Amino acid sequence: MQLNxxxxxxxxxxxxxxxxxxxxxxxxxxxxxxxPIPKVPTLRxxxxxxxFFEPSTRTRISFELAxxxxxxxxxxxxxxxxxVKKGETFKDTARNIEAMKIDTVVVxxxxxxxxxxxxxxxxxxxxxxxxxxHEHPTQALLDMMTIRERLKSLEGLxxxxxxxxxxxxxxxxxxxxxxxMGAAVGVCGPSTLLPxxxxxxxxxxxxxxxxxxxxxxxxxxxxxxxxxxxRGLFPSAREYRMLFGITxxxxxxxxxxxxxxxxxxxxxxxxxDSDVADSEASVILEQVTNGVAVRMAVLYLLAGGRxxxxxxxxx
Ligand code: CP
Numbered sequence: 021m022q023l024n025x026x027x028x029x030x031x032x033x034x035x036x037x038x039x040x041x042x043x044x045x046x047x048x049x050x051x052x053x054x055x056p057i058p059k060v061p062t063l064r065x066x067x068x069x070x071x072f073f074e075p076s077t078r079t080r081i082s083f084e085l086a087x088x089x090x091x092x093x094x095x096x097x098x099x100x101x102x103x104v105k106k107g108e109t110f111k112d113t114a115r116n117i118e119a120m121k122i123d124t125v126v127v128x129x130x131x132x133x134x135x136x137x138x139x140x141x142x143x144x145x146x147x148x149x150x151x152x153x154h155e156h157p158t159q160a161l162l163d164m165m166t167i168r169e170r171l172k173s174l175e176g177l178x179x180x181x182x183x184x185x186x187x188x189x190x191x192x193x194x195x196x197x198x199x200x201m202g203a204a205v206g207v208c209g210p211s212t213l214l215p216x217x218x219x220x221x222x223x224x225x226x227x228x229x230x231x232x233x234x235x236x237x238x239x240x241x242x243x244x245x246x247x248x249x250x251r252g253l254f255p256s257a258r259e260y261r262m263l264f265g266i267t268x269x270x271x272x273x274x275x276x277x278x279x280x281x282x283x284x285x286x287x288x289x290x291x292x293d294s295d296v297a298d299s300e301a302s303v304i305l306e307q308v309t310n311g312v313a314v315r316m317a318v319l320y321l322l323a324g325g326r327x328x329x330x331x332x333x334x335x
Contacts, residue, residue, distance in 0.1 A: 027139045027146045028318055030155035031196040039201055043165050045317035045325070046310065053089065053313060062320055063092035068124040069117050072149070073099045073110075076128055078284055078308060079149050079158070083126050086315035092124075110134065111141050118142040124319060127151075145322045153187045159283050160193035162314040164201060166307045167238055170279050175202035180232040182264060183242030183291055184213040184253075190283045194240060195221050208232040209242075209264060212253045229264050233274040240281045241266050244291045257290045266292040271301065279303055 023038055031039070052060055068087050072080055080096075087094040097117065099105070104113060114125065124145045127135050132152035139146040150156040168174055179198050185191045185207045198205050199222055207218060208226040219225060226232035233239070244260055254260050261267075271278060280292070280302045288294045297304060 022324075023321055026322055027135075028157050028322060029135050029139060029146065029148050031157045031160055031193045031200070032155070034157075034197070034200065036200050036202075039161070039164065039197055041321065042161050042314065042317050043168060045321060046161070046165050046313040049089075049316040049320070050310065050313040052316075053309075059089050059091060061091045062325070063087070063090040063323060066090075066092045066123045066323055067121065068092050068094045068126060068319065069097060069122050069144075070094060070149075071097045071114070071117070071125055071127045073104070073127075073129045073134075074150070076149070078311060079128065079156075082308070082311040083147075083149065083158075083315050083319075085312050086319055089312065090316055090319060092319065110137070114138050114142050118144055124322065147318060147322065150189050152189065153192075154189050155193045155196075156189040156283075157193050157197075158311070158315055158318055159190050160197040161318070162307055162311045163190075163194055163240060163281055163283070164197055165310045165314055166281060166303050167279065169306065169310070170303055171237065174198060177203045177237045178206065178235050179203050179238040179240060180206040180208055180226065180236040181240045181242065182208045182229065182232065182266065184245055184248065185209055185218065185242070186213045186215050187245060187248070188242050190240075190242060195223055199223075206232055206236065210254050210260070213248070229266075229270065230273065233270055233278065234276075236274075236278055237276075238279045238281065239266060240283075241292050242283065243285060244287055246287065246290075257287070261290055265290065266296050268293060268295050268299075271296055271299075277301070281307055283307070 021041055052058055070083055122144045126147045126149050128149040129151050132154035134151050135146050135148040148155055148157055181191045195205050206224040206226050208229055278301055282304045
């Protein structure tokens with residue numbers, strides 16, 4: 021099977037079969053990463069540009085590592101120190117980079133829709149590495165891979181996303197992906213941080229974290245963007261923790277096993293306490309490990325790769 025698009029702009033509209041292909045291919049690449057020499061020649065001769073207009077630690081490093089593990093040539097662009105500072109437009113930057121014969125552009129941008137715009141301006145494959153508050157598809161794929169590894173299947177699970185849903189591209193991509201894969205999705209957070217009419221996305225709204233935790237198999241805990249506090253969207257970090265923080269007491273009171281994800285970076289002691297983030301229930305570091313495998317799968321499949329058979333060495 022092959023993908024319906026040569027871009028990955030979001031998970032909205034991506035089919036169950038395509039998501040399964042991404043996850044199965046990532047599982048195969050994860051085995052490559054466990055070898056003594058974790059590198060294959062699969063994308064030798066291909067060139068990838070990582071175009072980051074916003075800060076990133078996990079996504080940028082794991083795309084760079086994924087490209088190196090696949091033997092692609094990769095170039096990194098950050099807007100600081102580039103001609104963007106001299107007034108060059110986004111489109112001109114992209115077209116100039118493409119003129120250097122690029123196969124794939126990985127783009128993170130503060131504006132929702134920037135990767136979609138780019139896909140209409142250049143011939144290269146575009147991968148969305150996070151656009152404003154819109155989507156972050158590779159994050160949701162690595163979240164789904166991590167849940168699937170721990171709980172075997174996504175179908176029938178209840179996954180509750182906790183925190184600032186309104187400003188979260190991670191939440192949107194997870195909602196699209198998880199629902200497509202047959203999971204039930206809930207959201208929980210202060211009403212000022214929930215999008216209006218979020219129920220129309222087919223999710224359950226939990227005003228109280230205790231009610232969410234009484235039903236959830238998985239909690240995906242989002243970073244509280246502390247800068248929102250200045251705009252009065254929640255009263256204080258202390259009050260947020262009191263009402264929505266994932267504490268050991270709340271995990272124990274839920275009385276059921278729960279798997280805990282966090283896309284990072286974590287505000288310890290705000291949205292999640294350290295003893296929960298570092299507990300057996302947490303898969304936060306597995307998410308980071310799986311991020312490299314997922315990004316290898318996305319780069320490989322968008323470059324025209326097909327399903328990888330179990331044990332195949334890509335050589
Ligand atoms: N999860 C995530 O997108 O992290 P970064 O902003 O560090 O890439």
